[in-house]
Amino acid sequence: MRHLIPLLALLALPACATLPGDPMVDTLETRDWRQVATEGDRERLRNMSVTFDRALREARNAGFTSQVDALGALATPDAALPFTTMPNGNYSCRIVKLGSPSGSLAYVDYPAFQCRVRAERDLQGLAKLTGSQRPIGLLFPDDDLRQVFIGTLVLGDESRAMRYGADPERDMIGALQRIGEKRWRLLLPEPRFESTLDIIELTPIGD
Template sequence: MRGRIPYISTLALGLALGACQTAPPPQPTPPPPAVADAPPGEVDAAGTWRATATAQDKQRIRNWYSSWEAALADARAKGSGDSIDREGVLLQPMAALPNPHLPPGEYRCRTVKIGTQGASTLAYVAYDWFRCRVSAEQGLMSLTKVNGSQRPVGLIFSDNLKRQVFLGTLVLGDESMPVSYGSDRMRDMAGLVERIGDNRWRLVLPSPAYESLLDVIELVPSS
């Protein structure tokens, strides 16, 4: 992205920018076992997430496991262990199942924020359900959170047998258009799309710019 993708778009992140919300594609090799931060299988084809991501976002993806562990440890140390345990597989780092591809359609989605970047925010916050949309976008899939005060908008790229990679930006408040990917490091987002059950997925966003140490967005079809 950085220069390569105006909106995340030269490649296709010209996204659902008009409607502002959507996501997934398929393929390659399974994620590393319990080895923290092992890099995923390389993808050669043009239009891969590695050819698109900023250096900051490549590091976020590379360090996903250590970010997750740090977030869980912080939240547990501050009294949220029972809340974490109640979420089950949603917050378990190694719970991803094969075939992560997110079908197009309307979804219910909710965000769980884990760990805190400062004393003024809670170490664990679970929000109510909002609306998300997944759509086909020029050979890829786009994922958009349709409502709420913080709305990720981006594309989903193939990575391996258990995960896809999300690259996008954060839309805030009453904004109607996302900023260009790569133009504002505080708005850029990178994460993992994983399947964790029948008709149940999650978008894991390590090291977000604001508030938490890790965000996990649960996605289930609206109907």
């Protein structure tokens, strides 16, 4: 985990209506997400296809089959298209929570929130700017079908993000995939809060 510390500075950005300040990845030594992610997060991402199937099954078994079917490609495990980098800017981000590991509601579809993508030197940062649960982190290159998101979760009225690796309950890892023209999804397996899988649909604001 020798490459973890340089990432922490970036993830301490304020969680407000913008991502202020200069990019803070000057000392980040690697672009290999495997050297940045914790062992637990690497396992979560490795098991994502199993988690996706379980989340769909839990939602359907709870009586939400029609809602899941209506999501189309957003909730189709193999819907990823050849990846194209998201342009920097503001995004509408709709969150769908699937599955219920703790007995909570097995399907929740929230109205759109606001997210932002911005340059962080040769990487990009992605942050959810509004709402009570706000992931913030970095996007790392991976393969032809995805980028890997590594970050932490900001809650409620907190004004700063917790450092990645400081609390496994706040650490987040996910796969950013393209599922259509100017349409991406961020899959967050086992996010620790409420659901088995979170799906964030991202579309540029104004397009």
